[in-house]
Each structure stands twice: as C-alpha cells, then as structure tokens.
Amino acid sequence: MTTKYILGIDGGSQSSKVVIFDTDGRVVCQAVEDLQPMYTPAPGVAEHPGDDLYDSIVAAASRAMAAFPGDPGDIVGVGLCTIRCCRALTRADGTLAEPVQSWMDRRLSVNYVHNNPEVAHVTTASGYLMGRLTGQLVDTVANYIGPWPVDVRTWDWFSDPSVFDSFDIDRSMLYRLQLPGEVGGVVSEAFAASTGIPAGIPVVHTANDKAAEALGAGLRDETTGLVSLGTYIAGMVVGRDYVESPRSFFTNFASEPYRYIYESGGIRRGMWTVSWLRDLLGSEVSDGARSSGISAEEHLNRLAASVPPGSDGLMCLLDWLAPPDKPHRKGAFIGFDERHGVAHMYRSILEGIAYSMKRAMTAMEDELGIRVERLVLSGGGSASDLCMQIFADVFAIPVLRNEVRDAAGLGAAICVAVACGIDATFDEAAQRMVRRADTFYPDPSTARLYEELGSVYADIRDHTDPLLERTHRILSNQREK
Numbered sequence: 096m097t098t099k100y101i102l103g104i105d106g107g108s109q110s111s112k113v114v115i116f117d118t119d120g121r122v123v124c125q126a127v128e129d130l131q132p133m134y135t136p137a138p139g140v141a142e143h144p145g146d147d148l149y150d151s152i153v154a155a156a157s158r159a160m161a162a163f164p165g166d167p168g169d170i171v172g173v174g175l176c177t178i179r180c181c182r183a184l185t186r187a188d189g190t191l192a193e194p195v196q197s198w199m200d201r202r203l204s205v206n207y208v209h210n211n212p213e214v215a216h217v218t219t220a221s222g223y224l225m226g227r228l229t230g231q232l233v234d235t236v237a238n239y240i241g242p243w244p245v246d247v248r249t250w251d252w253f254s255d256p257s258v259f260d261s262f263d264i265d266r267s268m269l270y271r272l273q274l275p276g277e278v279g280g281v282v283s284e285a286f287a288a289s290t291g292i293p294a295g296i297p298v299v300h301t302a303n304d305k306a307a308e309a310l311g312a313g314l315r316d317e318t319t320g321l322v323s324l325g326t327y328i329a330g331m332v333v334g335r336d337y338v339e340s341p342r343s344f345f346t347n348f349a350s351e352p353y354r355y356i357y358e359s360g361g362i363r364r365g366m367w368t369v370s371w372l373r374d375l376l377g378s379e380v381s382d383g384a385r386s387s388g389i390s391a392e393e394h395l396n397r398l399a400a401s402v403p404p405g406s407d408g409l410m411c412l413l414d415w416l417a418p419p420d421k422p423h424r425k426g427a428f429i430g431f432d433e434r435h436g437v438a439h440m441y442r443s444i445l446e447g448i449a450y451s452m453k454r455a456m457t458a459m460e461d462e463l464g465i466r467v468e469r470l471v472l473s474g475g476g477s478a479s480d481l482c483m484q485i486f487a488d489v490f491a492i493p494v495l496r497n498e499v500r501d502a503a504g505l506g507a508a509i510c511v512a513v514a515c516g517i518d519a520t521f522d523e524a525a526q527r528m529v530r531r532a533d534t535f536y537p538d539p540s541t542a543r544l545y546e547e548l549g550s551v552y553a554d555i556r557d558h559t560d561p562l563l564e565r566t567h568r569i570l571s572n573q574r575e576k
Contacts, residue, residue, distance in 0.1 A: 100170045101511045102159070102292065103504035104152060106177040106220065107304060108198075108326040109367070111151035113159040114504040115170070118517050120528025122499060123165065126158035134194065139201035142194040148177070148220060149227050153289045160291035172297045172515045173282060174507025175228065176350075179238055179303030181220040186213055189226035198327075199363075201419065206242050206263045215268065221300070222270045229280025229298050236272040237302030237348035247337050247346070250274065250353065274352040275302050276513045276521070299514040301507045302350035305329055305358065310350040311506030312471045312497060313529035315522065320467035322452050322486065323502075324476030328365030330456040331358050332467060343458035350506050351521045357463060359455040363416040366476050368426065368444055369395075371415065376437060396481045398438035399445070404488065404541045405548050406439045408432070411447035412555060421560075423567035429555065445482050446545075449489035450552040456490075471495045473502040480535075487535040489549065491542040496533040505529065 098117055105112040107130075114125040128151040134144040160167065180198035185191055192213040196202055207217050218226075222234030239245040244253045244262040251272060253259040259266070273279060278297040287294035301307040305323055312321045314333045321331045331347075334355050338346045347356040364371075373380055373391050384394035409431060414424035428440060460466055470490055476482045477500045487494040499505045509524045511517075518524035 097169055098165065099517075100163075100165055101172055101174065101508040102156075102170055103174045103507035103511075104156070104176060104224075105304065105307070105501060105503040105507065106148055106152060106224065107503070108178055111148070111155045112501060112504055113152065113155040114501070114508075115159055115163055116505065116508045116528075118171070118512065120499065120505055120508060120530070124159055124162040125504075126155045126162065128152070128155040128158075133197055133199070141197040141199035143181075143197060144194060146191055148195055149224060152224065153286075156290040156292060167291065167293050170293060170296060171517070172278075172299055172511040173228070173292065174299050174301055174504075174509075174511040175221060175225055175279070176301040176304055176307040176503045176507040177220040177224055177238070179219070179305065180240055182207065183218050183220055183223035184211065184214040185216045185218060185223055185226065187215040189216070189223070189230070189232055191223070195220060195223065199416070203241055204419065208263075209268075216270060217264060217268050218270045221303075225279045225298065225300070226270075228282060228286045230283045231280035232270045233273050233279045233300075234270040235275055235279075235300035235302055237275050237300075237306060237350060239272075240303065240347060244269075245272075247348070250348070273300050275300050275306075275348075275350045276352065276510045278514055297511075297514065299507070299511045301510045302348055304503050305331065306348055306350040306356050307506030307510075308473055308503040309333060309356050309506070310509055310521070310525065311499065311502030311504065311529065312473045313525055313531075314471070315525060317463070317465045318468045319471060320456060320469070321471045321473060322456070324366050324448075324472060324474035324482070326365065326367050327361055327363055328448060328452060329358050329361040330452050330459065331356050332459070332463070332465065333357070334463075338463075341459075341462055343455070343462050350510060357459060359452070359459040361455065362413050362448060362451055363418065365413065365448055366474065368411075368413055368415055369441070369476070372441060372444060379437065392475075392479070395437070395441045396479045399442035400481050402438045402442045404446075404485075404544055406443040406446060407434050409435050409439045409443040410548075410552055410555065411440070411443040412559065413444070413447050413451060423560070423564045424556075425563055427559065429559075442481070442485075445476075445479075445485050446489070446548075447552070448476075449486050450545075450549045452486075453489050453549060454553055467492065469493045469495055471497065473497065473500055475500075483533070483535040487537045488541040489545045491537045491546070493537075494535045495531050496535070498530045498532045
C-alpha cells in the first residue's frame with residue numbers, strides 16, 4: 096500500500112512549526128520558523144507584528160515541503176493548531192485589519208471594543224489562520240477561552256440573547272464555530288502556491304495549542320498528567336466534566352469534542368527563562384558548545400549535571416513576566432555564594448520550574464480528588480535528561496518522554512486521522528500514533544531532599560513580595576512625577 100501522510104501545523108508563542116507525519120505518527124520531516132519579537136509600544140499592549148503568524152507558517156511549511164521525500168499527493172490532510180488566548184481583528188475578506196493581539200495583551204481580559212471601521216470580524220488566531228489557509232471564515236470552538244460569548248457546556252455560542260449580548264459583540268462579527276476533528280475547509284490555491292502543499296486537501300480543526308499538546312502527549316485518563324514545557328508552562332490532566340469556578344485550576348476545552356482539560360496554574364515565561372540565561376551568557380556558553388560540537392542547551396545541561404541536587408542552596412523565582420494581579424513580582428535568584436556559577440543558575444531554573452509545577456499540580460489534584468501516577472513532559476525542555484530526572488525526583492513518580500516531543504503537532508495529526516477516517520475514534524488514533532520513548536524514575540534520597548527544599552521554595556514569595564511591592568510602589572510614583 097502507498098504510504099499516506101499528515102501535515103501538522105503548530106503555531107506557538109515563539110515559533111511556528113510544521114511537521115509531516117506518516118499516518119502512524121512518525122515524523123518524516125519538519126521545519127521551524129521563529130516569530131518576530133513581540134511589539135510592545137505601551138504598557139499592557141503586546142501584538143504580533145505585521146502578519147507574522149501567517150508569514151511564519153508559510154515559511155515553515157515551504158521548507159517542510161521542500162524537505163519532504165514523499166509524493167505531495169499522498170498528504171491526506173492538514174491539522175491546524177495555533178496559540179490560544181489571542182484576538183484577531185479581520186476585514187470582510189479575512190485579512191488582518193490590525194496586528195493580532197497576543198495572550199499577554201491586557202485587552203484580552205475585557206470585551207472587544209469596536210472602534211475601527213475596517214474591522215468586520217473578531218476571531219481567534221485559529222479562526223484567522225483557518226481563513227487564510229482555506230478562505231473559509233470558520234473557527235474551532237475549542238480555542239474560545241476568555242471574553243467570548245461561548246457556552247462551555249454546549250460548545251456553541253450562548254443561545255440566551257441576554258447572556259450573549261452581555262459580551263457587547265454583534266453575532267455577525269463572529270466566525271461560524273466547528274468542533275475539533277471537523278474539516279474547516281480545503282487548502283486554497285493561494286496557500287498552495289505559497290507553500291507547495293497541494294490545493295484541495297482538507298484542513299482540520301484542533302483546539303488551542305495546550306489542548307492539542309495534551310492529545311498528542313497521549314493523555315487519555317486522569318492518572319496521567321502532562322507538564323508542557325513551553326514559553327508558558329502548564330500542568331494538565333483530562334476529564335469529562337466541566338468544573339465551574341475551581342480554586343486552583345481552570346477548565347479548558349480539549350482537542351476532542353465534549354471533553355475537557357483541567358489546567359493548573361503555570362509559569363508565564365517558563366522555558367523562555369532558559370533562553371534568557373543562554374542569551375545573557377552569550378559567548379561564554381556558545382564558545383563552549385561549539386568546542387564540544389553540541390548545542391548551547393546541551394552544553395548547559397552537561398555543566399548543570401555536575402551540580403548536586405539543590406544547586407548548593409541557590410533557588411530561582413520564575414517571575415520574569417509578572418501576573419496582572421501582582422505587577423510587583425520580579426524574577427530572582429536567592430542564595431548566591433562563592434561556589435555558584437553558570438551551571439548552578441541553569442540547574443536552579445530547572446529546579447524552580449519543577450518546584451512550581453509540583454505545587455500547582457498537587458493543588459489541582461487535591462481539589463479534583465485524583466492522584467496522578469505518571470507524568471509526561473513535552474516541549475523543548477523534555478529533550479534534556481537532566482530536566483526529566485529533576486521532574487521525576489521532585490514529583491516522586493515516573494516521568495515519561497515520548498518519541499514525538501513537540502506534541503501539539505502530533506495532536507493536530509490525530510485530529511486529521513479522525514476527520515479523514517483513518518481512525519474511527521480519538522482513542523484509537525492516540526493509541527496508535529503516540530509512543531513512549533523513555534521513562535525516568537525517581538531516586539528516593541533525592542526525592543526526599545527535593546520535598547524538603549520544595550517546602551522552602553513555596554515560602555519564598557511570602558518574604559519577597561512585601562519588599563518587591565515597596566520597590567514597585569516607589570518606582571511607580573517616580574514615573575508619575
């Protein structure tokens with residue numbers, strides 16, 4: 096039989112990735128295009144410059160297709176997964192009237208205000224990009240988190256006019272909603288000409304990027320958890336019920352109709368902090384990596400592997416992007432002495448990420464009345480054996496690494512497999528396409544050490560917050576003068 100292929104698009108916060116899989120979920124080829132730096136002209140404003148979300152997909156898809164060794168005619172479908180919590184304002188033809196508002200933009204926390212006559216429609220990043228790829232103004236309901244008139248139980252716009260009208264948006268401005276695993280349209284002639292992807296093949300809806308990642312990581316029941324190591328780090332488990340007003344997590348649409356993701360509190364600039372340290376150190380890291388013939392990240396991992404657990408007392412607070420309700424918070428390293436260097440700083444960042452996510456996941460488990468028995472790590476950080484082992488020791492449970500580590504693209508491919516009839520159900524597709532690669536088991540003595548240090552870490556902000564609040568107030572007053 097002729098091998099068939101699926102193309103998965105994963106539009107993230109820092110880059111757009113395009114992966115071509117065979118229908119068993121194995122990577123055939125892939126390409127990544129970095130996004131431009133966020134445009135932040137004023138406090139609270141964060142926009143993707145120009146048409147960067149679309150242009151980066153075109154660039155990545157073009158390179159992936161150029162590297163594809165098979166027959167493009169054997170690609171059966173495209174799965175579209177994009178960044179969540181963005182707002183796209185489009186003209187009647189589906190092109191952008193304004194730059195896409197990022198999830199970091201404070202305007203996303205309130206209802207849309209119509210003050211630009213060019214704007215005909217208000218949608219998400221996935222709706223905008225589906226329109227550009229297919230010409231169809233449709234969107235996945237599973238990317239509508241935040242100030243949208245969506246009923247999370249019916250997976251549709253609110254039917255009660257009074258509730259719908261409270262969102263201050265005309266229904267005619269909204270795209271038509273569809274479910275994950277449904278076909279939104281077919282590849283347009285224009286997108287085909289720009290990328291080499293064959294025109295006329297179906298483009299399939301997924302959900303938001305974190306939900307697609309959960310599907311691609313193989314989360315099928317509440318005994319398996321996921322920590323997504325991306326720009327925004329989040330912990331997740333799956334469920335079948337919508338939980339209203341939880342205290343320690345929020346309920347998100349899954350990338351499968353009428354299922355949900357329970358998502359813990361997270362870290363707003365998580366793995367970005369690793370990139371920050373790498374770039375800050377510059378040649379100190381790059382020269383060492385070059386001399387060893389390895390990447391800068393692997394060079395840092397090798398250095399940090401020689402540092403004992405606990406980083407000789409150095410701890411890292413990961414508040415490089417403060418939450419809106421606590422603008423005073425800042426990132427910090429605490430506990431320097433003469434022993435500490437680059438390796439300690441790097442390891443303390445990884446340990447701080449693990450401490451933070453352990454506390455957040457435990458709070459969610461306690462509230463849901465469940466206990467995660469194994470943890471999957473996905474994203475770039477999962478490539479690090481050191482990071483995997485730190486998580487195993489901090490969580491004190493087995494930690495799994497899959498063959499496909501950037502799981503959102505695989506989640507998109509699973510949606511295509513269902514939509515195109517390759518598999519009858521999401522369970523069948525996930526079981527066939529998701530494969531485990533490695534398992535890291537906790538070391539009992541290190542796990543006990545991390546449990547004690549984690550309790551210290553949990554108390555640090557009680558002491559730093561009052562000091563940082565005073566500093567924030569002084570500097571805010573100075574700026575107002």
